[in-house]
Amino acid sequence: MISHDRAQQLISARMDAPLISGEHHELHGHLATCESCRAFVTSADDLARGLQVLPRLAPSPAVSRAVMAAVRTESSGWDWLRQGLQALSSPGMAVASGLALVVALAGAMIVALTVPGGGDGTGADPEGSIAAVTDAPLPTAIPTEIPAPEPTASRVAERTISAPPTQTPKETPPRPTATRVPAAAIAAPTAVQVENAPIEPATVAQPLIEAAAEQPALALAPDDGAAAPPADLAQAVDEPAPSDEVAAAPELAPEAAVAAEPAPAETAPESNDNGRRGDGSRKNNNDGQVAPADAAVAPVATEPLPVPDEAIAALENAGASPNDLTLPPAPVLPMPPSQAFLPITPTPVTDGTPTPETVTQAEAPQLADEWSGELAVTALMPEAPDATIVESEEITAREKRDKSSKEGKSNENQQSATNDGAMGWSMSAIELPQDAVSFQTTDDAAATVTPADTSAVATTDTAATDTTTATDTTIDDASAVDPAPQYDPVTGYQIDATTGLLIDPVNGYLLDLVNGLVYHPGTGYQVHPFTGLLIDPVTGAQLDPVTLAIVIPAGFGSDQPAYLPGDDAMRGLIEASVDETYDNATYKVIPPTDGPVQPVGEIVVPTTSGDALEIID
Amino acid sequence: MTSDDPDLVGRAREGDQVAFARLFEQYHAPILNYLHRMVGDRAMAEDLTQDTFIKAYNALPSTRPDLAFKPWLYRIATNTAISQLRRRKIVQWIPFLPGHDHASDQSVERSVSRKQDIEQTLSRLPQHYAAALLLRHYQGLSLAETADALGVTENAAKLRLFRARKAFAEVYGTAEPLGVPGEWEAKG
Incomplete structure (x- = not known):
């Protein structure tokens, strides 16, 4: 006989893969005698089936637009720079760079050995040195050994911007360029032609390796070639460089060269650039097809690649990286003065229920009497309206509420009172005993919410259970003084004399059958139809009917509307954090900042154990 | 795929x-x-x-x-x-929206479907459990894909799924059905 745990493991495993025969028999044998494991089977099957049929949302057009816009932005912004850096760090490029470094060092040694005065540090005539170098034999095999070109186009663009074009030491021949190759070594008729003419695509697309092999002198740039980074050398080998403007003006700034470049997009090579254009943007597979047919014919210029306009723009706009897609949080809107509200703690709305005017200061505050001590929680403290305190707008609102109350518009009154801030009640912080810090869990609260218990906590179940006893100083006592209780002929329920609502004989709640609402008699708060908790009309928080502690509703984590700062329908905020194991959550109740509120404190609740909260501070 | x-x-x-x-x-x-x-x-x-x-x-x-x-x-x-x-930072409170009459939907109030129970139970589970269950059953990923998506081995994914199902069963079996206040109180 297998254990329950083993059986449940098998039950779970069978949902992911078929059990082997032995396991199957073991499980069936166990299930035949174990009711709890059969219940687990039912639960697991319910879970699997239930999840499969959960409703699904349609794709969001807004998300589609946002994502594709972000993708486009990513491509046209800094992406090319990042990809260029990635290309630089690729293994192939590292090999190429190393080989280029070897070539450069070998060339430097040759220069030192063959050129009179070269390398002696005397500052010999550089022109003479260059001429000597260009005449010297060079290791022509080197360029052809360079590995397959890595994506370099974007890197070229990057280098073009950051370094002057005079650093390209190779591609000597046909054109005198920024390399300052002596005129005798140039002898390139194309240089003059290109100077004032647009670039021919075929010229741009020439395979550079071939050109380098034909003109090995490119690897030796005596003046600055040795100082050039090896990566640049390697890169230059496989990069086409349509530079006409630089040939005419070697000292031209990179930006100027770019501005004068006629058609950079067409000059991008179709080499193995790993899908990126020279500007780093992501390309489609259909574009940029430039055939290198005439590559062997036309010599290659030595200028760096032109920099695309968008790349220039991206650099000019540096500091506004498109990668930063995170929007700052929306500021909390200030609450209009007219919507200022009372503390987050329960603030009864009495419309539609017994009004504060019917209860004296000494009659109502049983909760306050019970709770005393140190706790940063304010509790219900009804008090008579003070004409010296109540603002004129509150008076107006109360008149409005009373008028509506007479018309029986209890629900509207509640909302109106909430919106107008005319509570007719005021809240004051009281000292709560430390032992009151720990409130009941929901289950405990549910277990204690019985008619008998509610009568001990300022609620009036007496109307339902004993309407003749008028000893409790509760709100419903107002109805108790009615000598002749009225009963609804349809339901048989007693009618509350003050509100005209029916009194639920089970729990004493006030039933508004017209609007389908239920009210808690002690506080006047609406009872949430799903959770059975009381709804604080000011904060929107749900309260335990017995302790009036704020309770995380059972629907925690479910689909709730977003918090709207300043919205009267939802007030307050709970900041939630979960520990590393996700087993416990900490909720910090943050009251709105735009009213005279009292902090509630930090709340800790085990995620899986229930809904009620424990106020620890 | x-x-x-x-x-x-x-x-x-x-x-x-x-x-x-x-x-x-x-x-x-x-x-x-x-x-x-x-x-x-x-x-x-x-x-x-x-x-x-x-x-x-x-x-x-x-x-x-x-x-x-x-x-x-x-x-x-x-x-x-x-x-x-x-x-x-979210609001966990069910709002009291003006004009929105929660109690008018009697069918929702009085009969809680299994679907709602499952959703609610799932919302009570730790996130790593919920993720495993959703990937496996809601999204229909295979065990291997689920493991890959969770960044764990298949055995670890199997164990997590087992624990998640067990946690689900515990909460599901003891979950307070959402009902009218009277029902809620009567449970005490």
């Missing part, structure tokens, strides 16, 4: 926006729904979906050619959701 995935992923890795758009169309709704179940809020799920795909787009060029795109995408979504859940 469909048969088009390898080609699409390869092209998207090389920067083909059209290919990435195809992948986005293919996985947009599943990821959105998965995140919606994870965080329980549609607006937040949409934001996280956007973040997920942008992260995927940025990370694609550096991935291996044999990338299993689907579980990889779900892993990004899972991590994004859990990160968000760790620091999010």
Whole structure:
């Protein structure tokens, strides 16, 4: 006989893969005698089936637009720079760079050995040195050994911007360029032609390796070639460089060269650039097809690649990286003065229920009497309206509420009172005993919410259970003084004399059958139809009917509307954090900042154990 | 993963926006729904979906050619959701919206469907359990894909699924059905 745990493991495993025969028999044998494991089977099957049929949302057009816009932005912004850096760090490029470094060092040694005065540090005539170098034999095999070109186009663009074009030491021949190759070594008729003419695509697309092999002198740039980074050398080998403007003006700034470049997009090579254009943007597979047919014919210029306009723009706009897609949080809107509200703690709305005017200061505050001590929680403290305190707008609102109350518009009154801030009640912080810090869990609260218990906590179940006893100083006592209780002929329920609502004989709640609402008699708060908790009309928080502690509703984590700062329908905020194991959550109740509120404190609740909260501070 | 995935992923890795758009169309709704179940809020799920795909787009060029795109995408979504859940600020209170009459929907009030129970029970589970269950049963990922999406081995995924199902059964079996206040009180 297998254990329950083993059986449940098998039950779970069978949902992911078929059990082997032995396991199957073991499980069936166990299930035949174990009711709890059969219940687990039912639960697991319910879970699997239930999840499969959960409703699904349609794709969001807004998300589609946002994502594709972000993708486009990513491509046209800094992406090319990042990809260029990635290309630089690729293994192939590292090999190429190393080989280029070897070539450069070998060339430097040759220069030192063959050129009179070269390398002696005397500052010999550089022109003479260059001429000597260009005449010297060079290791022509080197360029052809360079590995397959890595994506370099974007890197070229990057280098073009950051370094002057005079650093390209190779591609000597046909054109005198920024390399300052002596005129005798140039002898390139194309240089003059290109100077004032647009670039021919075929010229741009020439395979550079071939050109380098034909003109090995490119690897030796005596003046600055040795100082050039090896990566640049390697890169230059496989990069086409349509530079006409630089040939005419070697000292031209990179930006100027770019501005004068006629058609950079067409000059991008179709080499193995790993899908990126020279500007780093992501390309489609259909574009940029430039055939290198005439590559062997036309010599290659030595200028760096032109920099695309968008790349220039991206650099000019540096500091506004498109990668930063995170929007700052929306500021909390200030609450209009007219919507200022009372503390987050329960603030009864009495419309539609017994009004504060019917209860004296000494009659109502049983909760306050019970709770005393140190706790940063304010509790219900009804008090008579003070004409010296109540603002004129509150008076107006109360008149409005009373008028509506007479018309029986209890629900509207509640909302109106909430919106107008005319509570007719005021809240004051009281000292709560430390032992009151720990409130009941929901289950405990549910277990204690019985008619008998509610009568001990300022609620009036007496109307339902004993309407003749008028000893409790509760709100419903107002109805108790009615000598002749009225009963609804349809339901048989007693009618509350003050509100005209029916009194639920089970729990004493006030039933508004017209609007389908239920009210808690002690506080006047609406009872949430799903959770059975009381709804604080000011904060929107749900309260335990017995302790009036704020309770995380059972629907925690479910689909709730977003918090709207300043919205009267939802007030307050709970900041939630979960520990590393996700087993416990900490909720910090943050009251709105735009009213005279009292902090509630930090709340800790085990995620899986229930809904009620424990106020620890 | 469909048969088009390898080609699409390869092209998207090389920067083909059209290919990435195809992948986005293919996985947009599943990821959105998965995140919606994870965080329980549609607006937040949409934001996280956007973040997920942008992260995927940025990370694609550096991935291996044999990338299993689907579980990889779900892993990004899972991590994004859990990160968000760790620091999010949400209102847990059911609002009292003017003009919205909760109690008028008697059918909802009086009869709680199994679907709602499952949703509610799922919302009470730790996120890593919920993620495993959603990936396996709601999104229909295989055990291997689920493991990949969770970033764990298959055995670890199997164990997590077992624990998640057990936790679900415990909460599901003892969950307070959502009913009218009278029913709620009567349980005491």
